[in-house]
Amino acid sequence: METEIPAMLAARQLVRPERFLFHSSRMRMKTVSKDELAAMDAESDRCALELSDARVDVMGYACLVAIMAMGLGYHRRSEARLHERTAGNGAPTPIVTSAGALVDGLKVMGARKIVIVAPYMKPLTKLVVDYIASEGYEVIDHVALEISDNLNVAAHDPERLPGIVQGLNYKDADVIVLSACVQMPSLPVVAKVEALTGKPVLTAAVATTYAMLRALGLEAVAPGAGALLSGAY
Structure with a gap:
């Protein structure tokens, strides 16, 4: 999951001055099934807390189906809850879910x-x-x-x-x-x-990159990543 988003931001570094560092904390999942996705999602609080130790500027929950399998509109509840976890660690961080x-x-x-x-x-x-x-x-x-x-x-x-x-x-x-x-x-x-x-x-991945750049207050552009990151929006 850490492949395409860093690739887009690396391509962006060729055309814009900002530079990016990446930190990750992983939720376990081997088979893409509803039960394993629910178990995986239950680990998201731990991951958000671990990453908040690094005082990152934005977090991306990079599994679309884990969110969508939890019920309609769940991305809003997840983003709010994970933000609370970071705030409780003294590092309130914008949360982006790919969903x-x-x-x-x-x-x-x-x-x-x-x-x-x-x-x-x-x-x-x-x-x-x-x-x-x-x-x-x-x-x-x-x-x-x-x-x-x-x-x-x-x-x-x-x-x-x-x-x-x-x-x-x-x-x-x-x-x-x-x-x-x-x-x-x-x-x-x-x-x-x-x-x-x-x-x-x-x-x-393109949508998540766009949302993370917007959360950082940066111009949402990246070469070769399609319409949304073309600068047209």
Whole structure:
């Protein structure tokens, strides 16, 4: 999960003066199932507390489905609770969840109709689709890649994604969500899918990066990361 967000911020360092340091604390999860996701989410308070010792400037909860599997609107409760944990340690820190970042990023882009590529099994993908729909978006098509092993999600070849998108009914979509998962690689083909489809592309990792930069009060731009980080918004 620590792959694409640092890559985007490293690319940003080539065009802007700010420099970034990364700290991480991990919640355990091997199989992407509802039970393991709930157990993982229960560790988020510990992680926030550990990272607050480092007095970081922003924290990103980088697992979209763990949040969306906990019930509609849960990203707001999670962000508020984790912020309280950091404040209790004397280091109140802005909290960004990839779930909240994705729904907010779609709003920034003016999206109403979207299509989604998700690596999850079908029941979890339905939870994600329903969660995003509850935030006011119409999901006109989606695909579940049904990858249950978390390491296999990370190993999925992003070069497969353009072909997968071609099989979706994206013509009436305002935005293509190329990866509804921070873990599944997509950054190398974001620009390619935008060129192939003529549609703006968003991913969970791109949205999280945008939200973290905004929380830092910095210009939300990064080369090669698609429409949201192009500077157009």
